[in-house]
Amino acid sequence: RYPVLDRLHLANDQKEHIHKGLSLPGQVAALAGKLSRSQIYRQLHGHSDQSLAIAACLARPGSPLRRCVKLYMEQLRQVDVQLAGADLIRMGYSQGPEIGRIMSSLLDAKLDGQVRSAQEEIAFVQHNFPLTGHVGGDRLTAGSPET
Numbered sequence: 592r593y594p595v596l597d598r599l600h601l602a603n604d605q606k607e608h609i610h611k612g613l614s615l616p617g618q619v620a621a622l623a624g625k626l627s628r629s630q631i632y633r634q635l636h637g638h639s640d641q642s643l644a645i646a647a648c649l650a651r652p653g654s655p656l657r658r659c660v661k662l663y664m665e666q667l668r669q670v671d672v673q674l675a676g677a678d679l680i681r682m683g684y685s686q687g688p689e690i691g692r693i694m695s696s697l698l699d700a701k702l703d704g705q706v707r708s709a710q711e712e713i714a715f716v717q718h719n720f721p722l723t724g725h726v727g728g729d730r731l732t733a734g735s736p737e738t
Contacts, residue, residue: 611638612645619646619656626659628667629699635663672697673709674716682713683722693720 593613596606619626619634626634635643643660650656674697676690684690693716700706706715 605641608639608641609645612642613649615642615646616649616656619659627703628662629702631659631663632667632670632698632702635660636668640664667702670698670702672701672712674712679716682716684720689720696720 593609596609601609615635615638638646643664647657647660650660672694674694676686676694679690679693680686684693696719697706697712697715700715701712706712
């Protein structure tokens with residue numbers, strides 16, 4: 592750890608932001624040039640702005656890590672899907688962990704540019720997670736998202 596942080600009398604949460612920011616370059620830098628947009632999101636999501644800023648400051652200008660942090664902060668963290676878990680349940684999917692897996696996969700597809708609209712999200716889910724043996728709600732059609 593960094594004893595200087597104790598001497599500065601920082602709050603524990605401030606120290607944690609700094610520690611995370613200092614460790615990020617080692618975690619991401621080796622992979623940064625090879626990561627897809629969804630992988631960048633997964634690597635950086637959940638880190639505070641302070642931690643991301645520290646990591647970016649430690650990286651060389653124009654480095655893959657700095658580009659990843661910039662992309663995440665300016666674009667990727669704002670990406671969200673239009674479908675909700677309730678929509679998937681109405682489509683006939685079972686409530687529970689399956690919904691989380693579908694939503695995670697759908698977000699990855701959105702981040703990577705595979706889907707752009709609610710209709711494409713529905714088509715993606717239906718194609719990649721076919722309802723076999725499910726009994727349940729009304730299926731949404733590509734023309735009628737209920738969000």
